[in-house]
Amino acid sequence: MVILGVTGSIMAFEPELDRLLHPQLSYVAPDRRVISLSEIGDAASRRFGGEPVVAYLPSLSPGLSSQVLLPSGIAYVNQHTGEVLGMRTRGQTHLGYVRELHVRLVGGSFGRSIVKLSGIAMLFSLASGLYLWWPIKRVSIRGRWGTRRPWFDLHNAVGIFSLLPLAILAATGTIIGFEDQVGPLIYKLTRSSPMHITRFTPPEPAPGATAITPDEAVAIARTHIPGAIPYRVQMPKYGGLYVVALLNPKERVAGDGNVVALDPYSGQVVSLSRSSDLSRGARVLAANEAIHTGSVLGMPGRIVVCLASTMVFVQALSGLFIWLGGSRARLSSSPPMNEKGVS
Amino acid sequence: MKKAIAVVLLLTMNAMAEDLTGKWSGAFKVDGSDHDVSQLFIFKQEGNKLTGSGGPDQSEQYPIENGRVDGDRVSFEITTGEWKFTYSLRATDAKLAGDLELKSVDNRRTAKVNLTRIQ
Numbered sequence: 230m231v232i233l234g235v236t237g238s239i240m241a242f243e244p245e246l247d248r249l250l251h252p253q254l255s256y257v258a259p260d261r262r263v264i265s266l267s268e269i270g271d272a273a274s275r276r277f278g279g280e281p282v283v284a285y286l287p288s289l290s291p292g293l294s295s296q297v298l299l300p301s302g303i304a305y306v307n308q309h310t311g312e313v314l315g316m317r318t319r320g321q322t323h324l325g326y327v328r329e330l331h332v333r334l335v336g337g338s339f340g341r342s343i344v345k346l347s348g349i350a351m352l353f354s355l356a357s358g359l360y361l362w363w364p365i366k367r368v369s370i371r372g373r374w375g376t377r378r379p380w381f382d383l384h385n386a387v388g389i390f391s392l393l394p395l396a397i398l399a400a401t402g403t404i405i406g407f408e409d410q411v412g413p414l415i416y417k418l419t420r421s422s423p424m425h426i427t428r429f430t431p432p433e434p435a436p437g438a439t440a441i442t443p444d445e446a447v448a449i450a451r452t453h454i455p456g457a458i459p460y461r462v463q464m465p466k467y468g469g470l471y472v473v474a475l476l477n478p479k480e481r482v483a484g485d486g487n488v489v490a491l492d493p494y495s496g497q498v499v500s501l502s503r504s505s506d507l508s509r510g511a512r513v514l515a516a517n518e519a520i521h522t523g524s525v526l527g528m529p530g531r532i533v534v535c536l537a538s539t540m541v542f543v544q545a546l547s548g549l550f551i552w553l554g555g556s557r558a559r560l561s562s563s564p565p566m567n568e569k570g571v572s
Numbered sequence: 573m574k575k576a577i578a579v580v581l582l583l584t585m586n587a588m589a590e591d592l593t594g595k596w597s598g599a600f601k602v603d604g605s606d607h608d609v610s611q612l613f614i615f616k617q618e619g620n621k622l623t624g625s626g627g628p629d630q631s632e633q634y635p636i637e638n639g640r641v642d643g644d645r646v647s648f649e650i651t652t653g654e655w656k657f658t659y660s661l662r663a664t665d666a667k668l669a670g671d672l673e674l675k676s677v678d679n680r681r682t683a684k685v686n687l688t689r690i691q
Contacts, residue, residue: 247678284653300637300651303677317677319656325678337604409606463653468632 230347230354234541236331237398239324241523241535247324248293253314259291260309266443266462268311273297273304276313285443285462289476341406348403351541355396358388377554384547387540394537401521404514412514421508440493446471449496450489454503457487465493480504481525483515590663592617592641598687600672611687617641626650646670659685 239246248255270282277299286296288308295308305314326335334340367385372378404411416422434440441449447459450473457475465471475487486504491497507515516525523530592615599608613626614633622639627650639648646661646668654676661670668687673680 283651298651298653300649300656319675319677319680321680322678325676325680329679333604341604341606461653467634467652468627 230351231542231545232330232334233344233347233351233402234538234545236327237541238535238538239327240331241531241538243324243328250322250324251317254305254317255294256292257288257294257307257309257314263308264311266447269295269306269308270297270443272311272313273299273306277301277304277316281466282464283467284464287447287459287462289458289460345403345406348399348406351399352396352403355392355399359392362389377551380547380550380554384544384551387543387547391537391540391544394533395540398521398534398537401517404517405521408514412510415513416508416510419509419513421510424502424506424508424511434494438494440465441471441491441496443471445496446491446493447473449491449498450475453489453498453501454487460485470499477504481527482512482519483507486515590644592622592646592663592668594689595691596668596687597690598668598685600683600685602674602681602683604681605683609683611685613687615639622646622648627652661685661687 266285266287270285274280274282274297280299280301283298283300286298286303288295291309294305294314297304297306299316302316302318304316306312307314329335332341332344334343336343362385365385367382368389370379370382370386372382412423443462443464447462450459451457454475454477456479457477459473460476461472461474463470463472471491471493473489473491474485475489477484477487483504486502486507488500488502489498490500492499519525521534523532523534526533594615596611596613596615598611600611601608610628611626612629612633613624613636615622615624615636620641622636622641624636624639625633626636626648627633634650634652637649637651640646641663644663646659646663648659650657650659656675658673658675659670660673661668666689668685670685672683672685674683
């Protein structure tokens with residue numbers, strides 16, 4: 230549970246931490262001028278031995294660079310000047326390791342099972358903590374540090390103030406862990422079904438036909454999801470179609486679930502899925518995930534998730550000191566603390 | 573001794589004679605995952621060079637890169653965007669099985685793959 234808490238608090242700010250770890254690749258001086266995706270792709274491809282562009286991750290903020298996915302890695306490009314800032318090759322990073330710890334304790338199926346059960350264990354732990362806190366209802370910290378009393382008070386105070394967010398995190402995390410079992414139940418209760426995305430095999434292009442540009446693909450996609458911002462453009466060589474994913478910033482739940490697939494030659498839309506068309510069951514599951522990550526409330530939500538997750542470590546530490554204090558007391562035959570934590 | 577060399581040569585030639593050209597379907601399962609992920613490959617083999625495409629189904633296909641066939645050993649790569657898939661398979665009868673390494677910009681995972689010839 231401590232590992233899940235610590236890793237969860239880090240993951241709450243994963244994008245920001247990732248940018249801080251790679252500042253020279255991530256940040257650019259904001260400017261009004263923005264070059265086209267084709268120009269961005271050409272610049273990245275030229276710099277890295279003519280590698281084809283797999284996909285674009287356009288910048289979502291004027292101060293952040295655009296990314297170009299190439300077979301050998303991800304190139305970072307200043308979308309205002311066309312300057313190639315560098316490349317990140319593929320492989321495990323510290324933040325990726327943190328995520329693996331949070332999801333499966335870096336232990337495959339066995340680790341994943343432990344993580345799933347930890348959510349339930351956390352809910353039991355919180356319920357027992359509330360049961361023990363209720364008779365004394367302590368919310369302030371008293372006593373001299375170095376004794377057992379302040380740790381006992383800290384454990385009580387932190388426990389009661391973080392009870393609700395931790396219970397929500399444990400419950401939503403348990404649902405994510407058991408989604409294969411809980412998902413069908415949610416669809417049954419909401420009388421809905423998972424969103425079915427119909428895929429179409431693209432037609433063979435006419436001889437001499439030329440493909441539309443990624444910028445044209447984005448322009449067409451945006452007419453179908455007004456107000457949404459493109460955050461990913463997959464090139465037709467990789468998958469057969471242009472696939473444009475768009476973010477609707479007004480939607481806190483599944484706002485990134487807008488996807489338009491286009492025929493690369495005619496520009497015709499061959500499949501379209503809007504986040505607003507999500508079924509009730511899918512919306513419940515997406516909301517559960519947004520609550521777990523804190524993204525449902527934006528930055529304030531992520532701060533709450535980060536703080537609450539950190540409190541798991543504080544509770545474990547204070548609990549350890551209480552236990553150690555109790556052991557020492559027993560060893561020295563001093564009278565144990567009463568139910569009010571006073572010896 | 574001559575017989576033994578002949579048998580080895582025959583077996584080697586037999587293994588090399590297996591032309592992978594055609595459609596192969598199956599799935600991979602990432603270690604620690606609950607799901608099988610479907611796979612469909614359309615291979616073209618010319619000598620020991622392997623080209624073609626692969627992906628989850630017929631409508632979503634990605635080009636095969638750095639494809640190579642050495643005896644019964646088959647290796648190739650596919651890039652889907654965030655993830656790069658590196659396959660290290662072994663051909664036996666009409667089956668291909670082996671390991672898959674998935675690498676993103678911040679993550680590395682492994683999986684087991686099983687494919688069967690369908691055409």
